[in-house]
Amino acid sequence: xxxxxxxxxxxxxxxxxxxxxxxxxxxxxxxxxxxxxxxxxxxxxxxxxxxxxxxxxxxxxxxxxxxxxxxxxxxxxxxxxxxxxxxxxxxxxxxxxxxxxxxxxxxxxxxxxxxxxxxxxxxxxxxxxxxxxxxxxxxxxxxxxxxxxx
Ligand code: RB5
Numbered sequence: 001x002x003x004x005x006x007x008x009x010x011x012x013x014x015x016x017x018x019x020x021x022x023x024x025x026x027x028x029x030x031x032x033x034x035x036x037x038x039x040x041x042x043x044x045x046x047x048x049x050x051x052x053x054x055x056x057x058x059x060x061x062x063x064x065x066x067x068x069x070x071x072x073x074x075x076x077x078x079x080x081x082x083x084x085x086x087x088x089x090x091x092x093x094x095x096x097x098x099x100x101x102x103x104x105x106x107x108x109x110x111x112x113x114x115x116x117x118x119x120x121x122x123x124x125x126x127x128x129x130x131x132x133x134x135x136x137x138x139x140x141x142x143x144x145x146x147x148x149x150x
Contacts, residue, residue: 009042009066026122043075064084067109088112101134
């Protein structure tokens, strides 16, 4: 079973805990990079920690949560090799895997209700990258990231 890295700031703490329980119930292994309470923290610390764990291959995928999903996805996307998608609906979440090979899903605790977030997570985890033309586009992004725009 895949290992999923989890991270959130204070705003995302309760939703992260909810998702953690959901993933455990589905049989996933989870590595929680914090935060560990609703006390105020800074989302970049957690987005980057999850991004590094996924980029290093210690975890297969990551799920990060902040108030909107935006700040923590921007942070995770600064790590080389990370394709973090902030999604607030299951269709975008599915396509972020199928077309963009997103390796991190970002959720906004102030945007999506917990039950809906679980549905988004399920869609995202079940979807598979479709390769082909999508792989060529993903490669362009990777080449740019490595300083070699083709
Ligand atoms: C924290 O108040 C909030 O700014 C943060 O959780 C997130 O929404 C940032 O993008």
